[in-house]
Amino acid sequence: MTASTANAQRFREFKMPDVGEGLTEAEILKWYVKPGDTVTDGQVVCEVETAKAAVELPIPYDGVVHELNFGEGVTVDVGTVIISVDTDPGAGPATAPAAVEAPQEAAKAEEEAEPQGRQAVLVGYGAAPSSTKRRARKPQPGVPAQPEPVSAALQAELNARTAPAPVAPVAPVANGTSAGSAGRPLAKPPVRKLAKDLGIDLATIVPSGPDGIITREDVHAAAAPAAPAVAPAPVAEAVAPAETGVVSAAARERRVPVKGVRKATAQAMVASAFTAPHVTEFITVDVTRTMKLVQELKQDPDMAGLRVNPLLLVARAFLVALKRHPEANAAWDEARQEIVYKDYVNLGIAAATPRGLIVPNIKDAGVKTLPQLAAELGDLVATAREGKTSPAAMSGGTVTITNVGVFGVDTGTPILNPGESAILAFGAVKLQPWVHKGKVKARQVTTLALSFDHRLIDGELGSKLLADIAAVLERPKRLITWG
Numbered sequence: 001m002t003a004s005t006a007n008a009q010r011f012r013e014f015k016m017p018d019v020g021e022g023l024t025e026a027e028i029l030k031w032y033v034k035p036g037d038t039v040t041d042g043q044v045v046c047e048v049e050t051a052k053a054a055v056e057l058p059i060p061y062d063g064v065v066h067e068l069n070f071g072e073g074v075t076v077d078v079g080t081v082i083i084s085v086d087t088d089p090g091a092g093p094a095t096a097p098a099a100v101e102a103p104q105e106a107a108k109a110e111e112e113a114e115p116q117g118r119q120a121v122l123v124g125y126g127a128a129p130s131s132t133k134r135r136a137r138k139p140q141p142g143v144p145a146q147p148e149p150v151s152a153a154l155q156a157e158l159n160a161r162t163a164p165a166p167v168a169p170v171a172p173v174a175n176g177t178s179a180g181s182a183g184r185p186l187a188k189p190p191v192r193k194l195a196k197d198l199g200i201d202l203a204t205i206v207p208s209g210p211d212g213i214i215t216r217e218d219v220h221a222a223a224a225p226a227a228p229a230v231a232p233a234p235v236a237e238a239v240a241p242a243e244t245g246v247v248s249a250a251a252r253e254r255r256v257p258v259k260g261v262r263k264a265t266a267q268a269m270v271a272s273a274f275t276a277p278h279v280t281e282f283i284t285v286d287v288t289r290t291m292k293l294v295q296e297l298k299q300d301p302d303m304a305g306l307r308v309n310p311l312l313l314v315a316r317a318f319l320v321a322l323k324r325h326p327e328a329n330a331a332w333d334e335a336r337q338e339i340v341y342k343d344y345v346n347l348g349i350a351a352a353t354p355r356g357l358i359v360p361n362i363k364d365a366g367v368k369t370l371p372q373l374a375a376e377l378g379d380l381v382a383t384a385r386e387g388k389t390s391p392a393a394m395s396g397g398t399v400t401i402t403n404v405g406v407f408g409v410d411t412g413t414p415i416l417n418p419g420e421s422a423i424l425a426f427g428a429v430k431l432q433p434w435v436h437k438g439k440v441k442a443r444q445v446t447t448l449a450l451s452f453d454h455r456l457i458d459g460e461l462g463s464k465l466l467a468d469i470a471a472v473l474e475r476p477k478r479l480i481t482w483g
Contacts (some may be wrong), residue, residue, distance in 0.1 A: 010088045012061045013081040019048070019055045019391065026050045027260060028082065037065045041459045045083060048076075049260045053394065054355065054387045062089035069190055074197070075259060080189070149299040183394055187214040198223045261356035272418045276332070277454040280413045281462055285470040286434055288444045293476045297370075307373040311349075311403050313479075314372060314426050317472035318401060319345060320483050321368050325465050330421050330456045339456060348400035348417060349377065351384035358419055360389045401426060411447040419458045424469065425449040446473075 014455055016026055026048040033045045042336045044056045045065075063085040185202035187195070191214055195202050207214040258266065290313050297308045322329050322345055331340045338395050347365035349356055360383070362368070362376045383389050399421060402414050405428035414423045427447040436442035450466040457465070 002079045010086060010091060011066055011084050012063070012087050014045075014059055014061070015412060016048070016076045016078050016080050016082050017057070018078045019050055023050045023391075024053075025075050025077050028070055028072055029054060030072055031068060033068075033083075035065050035067060039063060039065060047172055049355070050391065053261075053358070053389050053391050053426050055390070059083070060086065061085045061087055062192075064089040069432065076193075105298060111436055114290070186212055186213055188431060191216055191219060195219045225439065232257060234265060247370060261353075265357050268418050269415050272416045276416050276449050278413075279414065279454045279457075279459070280449055280451040281466050282411060282447060282449050283470045284445060284447045284475050285414040286436065286443045286470070287429060287446050287473045288436075290473045290476050291429065291444050302371055303374065306371060307378040308374060310405075310429060311401070311426065312370070312374050312377060313476060314403075314424070314469075314473065315347060315349075315365070315377065315401060316370060316483075317469045317476075318399070318424055320472055320479060321465050321468035322399065323366065324468055324482065325461060328452070328457050328461055328465050329422060331398070331419055332453060332455050342398055344398070346396050346398045348397035348420070348423075349380055350400060350402035351381060351389075352415075353384050353387060358384055358389055359397060359400055360384055360393040361400070363396070364430055399423065405429060405446065414451050415447060416451060420453075422452040422462075422465070425451075448473075 018024075019026065027050075029047045029049050031046050033039060033043075039045060039062070040057050040063050041060055042058045045055050045059045047054055049055075066084045066086045069080075069084070076082055085306060101205055147255075171205075185205065186207065187202055192202065194216060195205075195214075198219065200219055202214055202219075205218050205222050207212050208218055209215045287310070291310065294308055294310055294313060297303050299307050326343070327340050327341060329345055331342065333340055344364050345366035346361040346363050348359040348361040351360065359361065360380050362373070362380060365376075368376065380389075380393070383393075397417055397420055400417055400423040402412075402423060403426045404412050404414075405426050408428050410430075411427040412425045414425045416423050425448065427449070429444050429446045431442050432445040433440050434445055448470060450462060450469070452462045452465075468482075472482065
């Protein structure tokens, strides 16, 4: 066994896994460990945020943390090494896996390991290799390796240092190439990623690492703001804008990268709005009896310890109406040009969280009892607010409820979740004058809005579905007679 093989077995690398359904990247939210910490197999070492949820990642090794390859707040592609663990810390001083190889062996191994085609990663394939391979040239005897004058000046300006005086051109060597010339800048993948995130062109950086390799410090130095130049005494015109009190719009704006849940929500809403033909219908209904039933259920021993609220009965009413109109619980398969009718209901509940809007769903909600539905609804909301909803909990929904009434809003025109047939908006319940038994009385009234995919649900079916939901809420005894 060679030293490099033994070292590779000692230092185990953990790559960013695909924690969702074909996700390609995740942001590191928080590290729970640091270099030098002891870890055990199955221990959670970090929390990452995908386009769907925040997920904790366990390490599959025992040992001591050797290196964290990325800091918090960095978005990392799936299949990229994020942490390395020394599985045999008692074997001696820890050294980086690459450090045990001689430079000649490392160069040879890199060339032999480079495939002709693209290498498969956890999701998809890596970038195709370039047909041209260039490595840093070794300095010739008697000819000192010096950076090119233009690059040195630019580097000095980016590093907030005074640019040195122009350096005399390097004398050409025997093969006709200057000793300082190079091809593609040499840098490790994490360094290239850092430079890309900071908007730094690697070609403008003078490397300080061995064999002409650009280091993290080089990139950070290049990204440092330039020192303000010594300007002559200000003239009257220079202060004129300040005297007018005019402030540029850019000074009062903030830009935030679109990522995580916000990015996924935006993509899903755009895809839905411009794919499924939406129709929204509205109905205003007297829910006084339903509100009385909510208060009675709160005192029921069978509902003890469970969260009982109007949303629970709205969800039950929706499920009863779908049972009466099962053809409304369907999905459109564009690829196969088929309508998929579903004999189960995965009821989604839109939840506003600090990370953005997510829609976890209750699996097989149509066959659950009222106490079971209340328990799962409570767990779903609590988990969402804690940011612990799993990607699986947000997959496979068939219909959704969005409770806009908690914000005091009467109703809205909700957009369908991709792949679902309908979404019900439940508005605020308010005391309003209402004709009840021939007399105008103050009654508790709400407005419901149902958006549906017109490819799947025509006007008649959509109207019947919404009317039945309202009928159950108006007379909740129908939960028994219709259920």
